[in-house]
Structures are given as C-alpha cells and as structure tokens.
Amino acid sequence: MHDVKDRVAVVTGAASGIGRGIARAFAAKGCHVVVADVDAAGAEEIARELEGRGVRSLAVQCDVTEPAAVEALAERAWAAFGRVDVLCNNAGVGLTNLVAETSANDVQWIFTVNVFGMLHGCAAFVPRFRAAGGPAHILNTGSEHSLGVPFPGMGIYTASKHAVLGLSDVLRRELAGFDIGVSVLCPAVVRTEIWDAGRTRGARFGGPVHSPEVFRQFMESGMDPDEVGRIAIAGIERNDFLILTHPEVRAVADERARIVGEAFDRYFPR
Template sequence: MDDVAGKVAVVTGGSSGIGRGIALAFARAGMRVVVTGRRAEHLDETSAVSRDAGLEVRALSVDVTDLAAMRAAADEIEAEFGRVDVLVNNAGIGLTGPVADATPDDWAWIIDVNIRGVGNGIQAFLPKIRAHGEGGHIVNTASMAGLLPIVAGLYSMTKAAVIALSEALHIELLPEGIGVSAYCPGPVHSNISSGTALRPERYGESGYAPRDPGFAEFSKTQPYMTAEEAGERVLLGVRRGDMFILTHPEFAAGVIDRHRAIEEAFPDEPVDEVRAAAIPFLIASPVYSAENRPPAPRLP
C-alpha cells in the first residue's frame, strides 16, 4: 500500500499514546482517519491536537470489548466515508505483575481487551475491507513483551497471542491483497500503564496493587520513543507490507538469543522424512523464506 493518500483508516485505542501517534502519521500522509476510544477527554484531546496540526481526525466513542458496538461503528464509518482500507487494532491495557498474583477477573479483563478486542476489530472491519475488493491492510498492536516475555506474564501472553494471530491472518489474506502486520513496539511515551486505573466494575478486584502515581511522571523523564515516531514506523510498515513492524533495535540481540534457545531445544535426532511428508502444511510457510523477507526498514 505504498500509495496511501485518500485511504480510510480506523485506529482503535487511537485517542492517546501510540494510537494517537499512528492516527496523526496516517493523517499527515493524506489518509482519512477515524480513531476510537473509551475516554471522552482523550477523544476530545486527539481531535484538538489534530486540528492544531491542520489535520482532520474523526473520533468515535467505542469499547472494543463490545462486538455489537464495533460492528455499528464499522457500519457508521463505511456509510460516512464509503469504504475502509486500513484497520489498526491498537486498543490494549498494560496490566502487569506476577502471574500467580492475578485474580480470575484480571485474566478475564486482559484477555477481553487485548485478545478479544483484536478479534472484534477483525470481525467488524475485515468485511468492510473485503467489500471493495481493492485490498487493504490490518495492523495488530502486540509488543516486544510478546517476543521477550520476561517480566509481564499475562500481558506477554496476550501479546504473543496477537503476534501468532497476525502471522496466521497474514498468510490467509495474502491472496486477497490484504496485508497483516504484527506491530511490536518497545517502550514508547504513552498512557498504557495508567489505563489500568480505569477498570470497569464488571471486572471486579485485581490481584495487583495500584501503580505508584509517580510512575507516570517518572516515565516521562525516560528516553523512550515518542508516540509520533512510533506512528511513523507503523505507516512505513503498512507501505512496505511488513508482516512484523518492530521499532527498537535495542531488543534485537535478546530476541535472537531467545530464538536460538528455541532452536537448540529441538531434539538432536534425524528428521522422520515420512512424517514430514505427511504434514508439510504444518512445518513451513513461504512467507518466512529468505526471498520473501524484505530488507530491514529504516525511517527516511
């Protein structure tokens, strides 16, 4: 999708942080952009920020855990703009802590938002992308925590699920000219950590202590990537059709070590050729082949 001007993009969780950075990058590239979110003040702020930048970003209040509401939003956007070309499933919560401390409600909440929310986005908007028959793109926001599940148990679980889902969907939709990316950012200035303070009542009590109110201010002093740069990297990945959109080269060595640990865990035994011949669809895909891997990205 190198030519993105005029394309219609929907960014869930686009009212702040990384989602807002993605929305602004898309709008600067000439795309028609709709963001969704739950907090009215964040939606209003995104609208104001975009206006101040001379950009137009439409804002809708939608909860990604509500499939009916997501489908209604998809219908409304299609009716207003005539089509949908790009979906960014960015909404998520950063609920972190030891796995053993999580309550059943912690499990339910993070799965509902971080996994089912992505599924709801796909169910609501993929039919709209398919409808015009001109291809499109889906970006599912995961995290480096999905590739290096070191300190964020349940969060890493959900993000690893999003990565696997994105790869499977990438393979499924290639014949239709619809690209799918797993977006795995490292630390970015956003409000994902403070979002857990707005826990819906239906998800009861958490097993984790409330985050120190000073943590958000401390995070602002850290040398994290800006949301604007993170958004530009998503735009580049969409234009390139990347299956993986990674942001921080600082994580490369750790991911390589992890992959080597996985590779070296395979039994040191000859391959059963008869068995391999019976399951070729399970053991490899052309999308991972060297000839199908694009060169490493670099922002202009």
Template sequence: MSRFAGKTAVITGGADGIGAAYALALADAGVHVAVLDVLDDKAAETSRAVADRGVKSIAVHADVTDPASLAAAQEQVVKDLGPVALLIINAGVGIGGGYIGASRRAVDWLLNVNVLGPINTARAFVPAMMETDGDRHVAFTASSACFAQLDAGLAAYGASKKAMAGLAEGIRAELAPHGIGVTTIYPGLVNTRIWDAARARPDKFGGPRHQPEEAGAHWRDEGMTVEHVAARAMAAIDAGDMHCIVPDDRTRDNFDETFDLLRAGFPAQS
C-alpha cells in the same frame, strides 16, 4: 504521501499514546481517520487535532471487548467517512505480574482487550473491507515482549502480546487471498501511559483505578517517543511489510536469547 491518502483509516485505542501518534501521522499523509476508544473526551481531542491537519476525522466510542459496540462503530465510520482501507488494531492494556496471582477480573480484562479485542475488531471491520477493491491493509500493535523470555513482572502482558502476534499471523494467512496485507508492529519500551491503563477499565472488569504518577517513571525516563514508533510503523504499513520492529536497547539481545533457547530445544543431530 501515503498510498492511503484520501482513504479512510480506523485506529482502535486511538485517543492517546501510540494510537494518537498513528492518527496524526496518517493525517499528515492525507488519510482520513476514525479515532476509536472508550476515552471519549481524549478521542474527541485527538480527532480535532487530526482534522486541524486538513483531513476528515471522527471520534467514535468503541469498546473492543464488546462486539455490539464495534459493529455500531463500523456502521458509523462507513456512514461518515466511507469504506475503510486501513484498520489499525492498536487498543491494548497491561497488568503487572502473571496469571496465577492476579485477580480473575484483571486477567479477564487483559485477555478481553489484548486477545479477544483484536478478534472482535477484525470481525467487525474486515468483512466489509474484503468486499472492496484497491489498497487495503490491517495492522496490529504487538510488542517487543514477543521476543523476550518473560520475567514475572511482565508475564501476563507479554504472553497476551505473543498471542496477539500469533493472531495477526493467522489473519494474514486468511486475508492474503483477498489482497489485504497485514503488518505486525513490535514496539520496544515506549513513553505512554500503559502503566496506568486501568484508568479506563470498565466496571465489568473491576472499574477504573489510577496508578500514582511515580509508577510511570520508567516509561517516561527510558521509553522512546510515540512519534518515533508511529513514523516507523507508518513506513512499514505503506510498504506492505509483514513485520515492523521498533527496537529499544534490549530488543535484539532478547530476540537472540529467545531463539538460541528455541534452537537448543531441537534434538541433537545424529
């Protein structure tokens, strides 16, 4: 049983993938869940699956790139489910390549969702959380790419997730005096449809675009399950851990390589 049992959790990007796995894991622990997403049909489907496990759940349309949308979502959640005790900032997208060759709108979309989106979400939900008592927590879904030396194919996505991890650290410092904990989650390669994230891209960032199914073969063949990520993440959140790493086969080697290179940047001791 979670310390958040009987309380309300909000998950952005909760319609499918890791977000939906979080929602179902929380439902099994007795937590009421608001599923926020731009994918209305999928969000409703996930919310029904959550409610079928015996807790309250609502699906709320929310675009993390739009502060007004998030403000309306916050009002609806509190009205329907009560004060928010757990906020999981999970919505994220990916683009291939780096920042130089990608289109301007693709870069804007990536940064608006992965960097400004968490800021918008925290600003919408956290002030009211600061006014309540009891267990309160914020979690961020970053990526094990935060520990890697990024190659050209992962450059833009990985850098945006490194920014998100830094943002989580800053918000942790900001919320500590209020007794609100923060956990940063770093999954390795996961079997989700992030490779097809542009299927939900708003018109202002270029509109929807679907990738062929074969584009997701690497994620399907090599990725860990979303249930594995959710179980590890929920345990870390419940324990109040600062960091939750869900490694794949390369995560520790990438971590060691990155920090060896950082150590090499220090001046030689005289």
C-alpha cells in the same frame, strides 16, 4: 498498500499514546482518520487536531471489548467516508503482577481488551474489506513481549501479546489472496500511560486498579509515541509483517531463537 495518502484509516485507542501517534502519522501523510476510543472527549480532541492538519476526521466512542460497539464503529466509518482502507487494532491495556498472584479479573480484562478487542475488529472489518475488493491493511499492536521478553511481573500481558502475534501470523496467510495485508507493531518502551491503564477499568473486570508510581517513571524514559506512529505507517506502506521500533529488542529475539535451536539440536541431533 504503497501510499496511505487519501486513504481512510480507523485507529482504536487513538485518544492517547501509541494510537494518537499513529493517528497523527496518518494525518501527516494525508490520510483521513476515524479516531476511536473509549474516552469520547479525548477522541473528539484528537479528531479536531487532525482536521486542523487538513484531513477529514471522525471521533467515535468505542469500547473494543463489546462486539456490538466495534460493529457500530465499522458502520459509522463506512457511512461517513464510504470506505475504510486501514484498520489499526491498537487499543490495549497492561497490568503488572506475578503470574501465580494474578486474579481472574486481571486476566479477563487484559485478554478481553488486547486479544478479543483485536478479534472484534477483525470480525467487523474483514468481511467489509473482502467485499470491497481491497487493497486494505490491518495493523495489530503487539509488543516487544510478542517476540519473547520474559519480564517477571508481566506474564499475563506477555501472554496476550504472544496471542496477538500468533493470530496475526495466521490472519495474514488467510487474507493473502484478498489483497489484505497484516502487520504487527512490536514496540518496546514508549512514553504512554499504559502503565496506569487500570485506572479506568470497568466494574465487570473488578473496577479501577492503580500501578506503582515507579512504572510511570520507567515509561517516561520511552520513545515518543509520535515517532512510533511514523514507523508504523512506513511499515504499513511496505507491507511489513513485523514492524519494529527499538533495535535493542533484537537481542531478546535472538535469545529466543537460540533457545529454540538448542532444543531442536538436543532432541534431534544433526
């Protein structure tokens, strides 16, 4: 997909943070946007903003942990626009805790949003993309943690983002023959409120939980999410598999590659 102008994109988690940045970047390129978020009022606000920029936009309340809600999102998008060209599985949450002290509720919540939310999006949109005949594109939001950032306290989040990368790598090979591209966005620290995503956690996952204030201060030092959005759209238009935003993460990826290489050399000396 060389140009998103006049296309239609669906972005989950688009009422704030990286999702909002992606939605704005699409609009700046002349792409119509379906703004999906569990926060209905926030989604409506962003949709109005995007329409003020000269594109069509639709706000849809959507909880990506519910397959039926994501299926309804796809139905509404096609009903409103007659097509969808790009799906951005961006909705995500995070929580900090030591691996051995993480509750089952915490694990289920993070994986249900970050991993199953992505899978629900693929299940609802991929059959429609294939039926339409392409071209189409799927952007899954991973993280620097997808590439190997073993930060203590972030174990479950890191595991979920490894899953996003692994699933996306297989998905792009499965869809290569259908003119459907797949990208993984791998940002490092971005100025968002994911640090306190637990404040809206539902009762079935144990109810609200708050992160320490120090994480807010840390996240505020991050990249502007609008800049992340611009980088993401450029990567989609180039059909990049990995879309990277922070050059300093290369050191972490190189370290992971070094460890793997040394392990092979140790077990299978050349």
